[in-house]
Amino acid sequence: MMRPRLSIVSLALLPAPLLALAACGGEASDGTGGEPALAAVSHAALDAVSKDPGTPREELARRMETVFANPEMGETRALLVLHDGTIVAERYGAGYDENTRFVSWSMAKTVTAVMIGMLVAEGKLRLDETPPIPNWQRPGDPRGEITLRQLLQMRSGLRHTETSDPPYEADTVKMLFLEGRDDMAAWAEAQPLEAEPGRQFEYSTPTTVILADIAARVLTPSNNPETRRKAVDEFLKARLFVPLGMTSMVPEYDAAGTLLGGSLIHGTARDWAKFGEFLRHGGSAEGVQLVPRGWVEFMTRPSPRTQDYGGQVWLNRPSGTEDRDVLFAGQGPASLFGLVGHLGQYVLVSPKQRLTVVRLGKSDEAQRDPVVKALGRIVELYPER
Secondary structure, three states: OOOOOOOOOHHHOOOOOOOOOOOOOOEEOOOOOOOOEEOOOOHHHHHOEOOOOOOOHHHHHHHHHHHHHOHHHOEEEEEEEEEOOEEEEEEEOOOOOOOOOEEOHHHHHHHHHHHHHHHHHOOOOOOOOOOOOHHHHOOOOHHHHOOHHHHHOOOOOEOOOOOOOOHHHOHHHHHHHOOOOOOHHHHHHHOOEOOOOOOOOOOOHHHHHHHHHHHHHHHOOOOOHHHHHHHHHHHHHHHHHHHHOOOOOEEOEOOOOOEOOOOOEEEOHHHHHHHHHHHHOOOEEOOEEOOOHHHHHHHOOOEOOEOOEOOOOEEOOOOOOOOOOOOOEOOEOOOOEEEEEOOOEEEEEEHHHOEEEEEEEEOOHHHHHHHHHHHHHHHOOOOOO
């Protein structure tokens, strides 16, 4: 099935060459006309896997090698597998390593949702109340019916079109690169309703920018861009990045000081893995609960309008539609969830398998299906406990 374009269109990226193919990770004939023989696993593939990865080592190496070697999947730049909290496999493409910061694209949405959860836990926001957006508070404005819960679950009813053909007509492109680029939240919040709040699911990067603006409004009363940026930046570092040891993280902000919380946070593959592990443990790290466990449960619970999306997180469940198949429902546990970003960025978290898988790279729309299937084949190596 075709997968939705989950974030910014590819015109925002410079092209990158595909990796050179050193070995094939599939099957080869044994030359006898009988059953196909498994291709030998390269030394590079085996070296990327620990001696005891919690599953047959050679098979894990083979399935990881496919993700790097198969040209149908585009360019894989980083692939990590963590089992029981330990990195059991780690491999990078040419020119990338454990110190490379990778762009999040839409994986940033989940970071934004955790920040909102911390503010809800502090009593500064309420899930089923209208958030503090001044223009929505005017008498008679129907947007005043939108709740924080509906924004988190992508069912605000606002007219936000994520992608279109031609791409410059998409609201995400207008907000990021055209008329909305200097004050993205103001642009996103100014859009009218196209549906009754709460009635329909519509994935939208502008919606998460609104959430980032809400966080800034709660953290500081100032409209000064630098003050807003500093307030959010310090909050993220003190409450999330430093406690998790995510020392590489670099969030981006627009000219109004609003976090680009729907698409632009940079970090190493290892730090994205740490964030996945934090979610796997229900919002705790080193025995400290950074966000209430109930908040992570809310984020990973299906919304009322679609089974494959929670609160800024994709779920490994059937979408119920023919044109959206984001993860691999039926191939892995229904409890598995994931951060998913444009051009094939994935942090897959499976609590029942004690597993976190990170894949970062550059894959166009046609290449996303093979990538997801290959990641599903890695996940299925680990039993549920």
